[in-house]
Amino acid sequence: MGRAVAHLFAGVVVGPLAFAWAVATTLATAVLSFTYVGLPLFLVVTWVSRRVARFERLRAGWVLGVAVPNPYEPVAGHPWRRGRALTRDPATWRDLAWLGLSFPVGGLTGVVGLVVAVVDLGAVLAPVWLWAVPNPHLHPAAHWLFNTVPGRFAFSALGLAAAPLALRLVPALSRLQASVAARLLGPDPRRQVVELRATRLRVVDAQAAELRRIERDLHDGAQARIVAAGMTLALADRRLRAAGLADDPARADVLNARRQLDDALVELRRLVRGIYPPILADRGLAAAVAALAADAPFPVTARADDLGDLPPAVEAAAYFVVAEALANAVKHAGAAACEVEAARTADGGLAVTVRDDGRGGADPAGSGLDGLRRRVEALDGRMDVTSPPGGPTTVTAEFPCAS
Known part of the structure; x- marks a missing residue:
């Protein structure tokens, strides 16, 4: 409770100052950006703003119990290069956004939280201090509550009854303010x-x-x-x-x-x-798929031409998808023929399709297929298995090929 009150009070003090700083420096930098003074002013303003943001990260981490990481990219070089790097860094503008929001966010949560805390504490301590501020012009109902000893103790009982609500509301407002600050001043999730x-x-x-x-x-x-x-x-x-x-x-x-x-x-x-099949390293995926088709105990039609250069991890995952699908067709599906196709997609990825004429009913959650799916998904790919009872079974895997 004390930490939350201190955090909210600091927000009420820092918020208006940070807002005034953000407005004044933004206007000054914008006006002077067409002069030689604009760049040095921008560097100085950014340096100060980042120190204020660092203080705000420390304040938010103090309340949340988790340190808010530094989101800034390292900047080096001459002033012009540093200036360009700072303008392109999203953290610079996220700092500015928080400096602008610190006044309304910090003011709203801070004032409400502090008023709730002070009023409830004052109510609880009413018998101690309320006698010192008599007010003869109160409404008769309030006169008994404020200006008599029994009324003051009743006021204290009301404060004690409302204390659980205050003990929940004030820390919640403090965490809300800290969460907004951490979201803006921490690393960009994207x-x-x-x-x-x-x-x-x-x-x-x-x-x-x-x-x-x-x-x-x-x-x-x-x-x-x-x-x-x-x-x-x-x-x-x-x-x-x-x-x-x-x-x-x-x-x-x-x-x-x-x-x-x-x-x-x-x-x-x-x-x-x-x-790692040696044929992959020596001759590539197309030859490896052709070799798997030639080794199968039933006719396999393989189409895998003009695949171009593929990342080694993608080649290996695609190879094992074909190998496992053919092995399942032999051992479990009772297939008499199979088709394998590997081709590049319109966006430069790789699509592998294995289709057999077996009895179907393959379980996509089985250990073999599930292990293949995890291997494909580790490369940001996707694998689908369609195997209705009676067949056919179709295994499709798609891989992005960005290195």
């Missing part, structure tokens, strides 16, 4: 959304690059070593047979080790394809 989206896309691109690096390391490192070890074991087996030791137990161990290496190589290749 800019924060844009920055978060750009940061997320950079993280996704970095993850895709790291997956490609891991795939290359496995392909060129571990896989090559396993192949070399298999060739060494094959050479050892040949030497054992040439030496007449075909029935030697050591040769059986060599053959067993070679089979184990072959199994490990198959698992490693499956792991590499699951991390």
Whole structure:
């Protein structure tokens, strides 16, 4: 309660001063903007206004219990460059908007809150001070309440009864004023959304690059070593047979080790394809879709031409959408044929459609499709699954391709 009253009182004091400053400096800057004095005056006015806004952010954070972040972009360079940067920074004009609104907002909430607090406190303490201000000209009903001892205690009881309302209203008015200040003086939510989206896309691109690096390391490192070890074991087996030791137990161990290496190589290749298919890095999405169509156990018509350059993360997500949709068509839908189409959209994005003639009834919330949807949505894309009972099933994914 005390913090709210102090905040409202400061608003009543600062509001008119800030409003007068905003009006006077705006007029002066506008009038002198056609002269050489305009730029230095604008820089000085902005510097002072930002200090006032900083004080207001501290005051709002004190009430809200959460610090209001600094919304300003760093500015450097010569005065003309700083002036242009300040005029283009939305925070400059949001500061000005709050300086103009601080008087009506701070005055309205401050006066109402302070009057409620003072009147209620005065009513509660009526027996202590009301005797010192007698008024013989009051209405008879008010005369008993103000000028008699029982009436003053009754007045105090009324104040105590109204105290819960005052204890709610005054902090609420203080938080309202602080919320308006934080909304205008804090970072622009739209800019924060844009920055978060750009940061997320950079993280996704970095993850895709790291997956490609891991795939290359496995392909060129571990896989090559396993192949070399298999060739060494094959050479050892040949030497054992040439030496007449075909029935030697050591040769059986060599053959067993070679089979184990072959199994490990198959698992490693499956792991590499699951991390980042090599064909994507080597030949692009169109060739990768064609390869998936060729490997399917039923006829697949694939159309994926002239896709151009695509972000690696988009290529990988589109590839796995096609791969998962074809796998579901084989395992669950009992499809006899399938169509895959990948094409650029009018706005430069990528649209991937997989349609099969299976029995339908696919659950869009299933683990496989839900995981694909999350991967698509992480790239600001959208994935829809249409699978009525009896079929057909259509999986559509759309990706923006802005890097």
